[in-house]
Amino acid sequence: MTDNSMRLDRWLWAARFFKTRALASAAIAGGKAHVNGTRAKSAKQLKVGDALRVRIGPYEWLVTVRALSERRGPPKEAQLLYDESSEGRAARERLAEAHRIAPTPTYEGKGRPTKKDRRKLELL
Numbered sequence: 001m002t003d004n005s006m007r008l009d010r011w012l013w014a015a016r017f018f019k020t021r022a023l024a025s026a027a028i029a030g031g032k033a034h035v036n037g038t039r040a041k042s043a044k045q046l047k048v049g050d051a052l053r054v055r056i057g058p059y060e061w062l063v064t065v066r067a068l069s070e071r072r073g074p075p076k077e078a079q080l081l082y083d084e085s086s087e088g089r090a091a092r093e094r095l096a097e098a099h100r101i102a103p104t105p106t107y108e109g110k111g112r113p114t115k116k117d118r119r120k121l122e123l124l
Contacts, residue, residue, distance in 0.1 A: 012024040015069075018056075027055075034052070049064065052065065064082060
């Protein structure tokens with residue numbers, strides 16, 4: 001590895017997008033990370049200036065790599081590793097607001113079947 005590049009899964013871990021490198025690798029293998037518009041593998045070498053699109057759950061992060069770090073530091077340091085695009089942040093905040101105001105699904109069933117109900121089900 002050269003000094004000016006770093007593995008994608010290590011960078012995502014160091015930038016605190018994922019809690020472990022294994023989770024980062026699994027997300028990358030599942031197609032949740034794109035580098036410069038193309039789907040990437042875990043061993044993809046990142047450089048400063050690369051554009052990343054990372055999907056975590058329903059949210060999508062559009063970031064540009066600003067720095068590389070070999071270690072995982074506190075969240076304040078991790079935020080210095082990337083610049084988030086304003087349109088990506090706005091879209092993520094709109095989606096978060098939509099989730100916040102959406103009604104929560106409620107269960108409308110009658111609950112657990114009684115012993116009598118289970119016996120009727122067994123006869124069918």
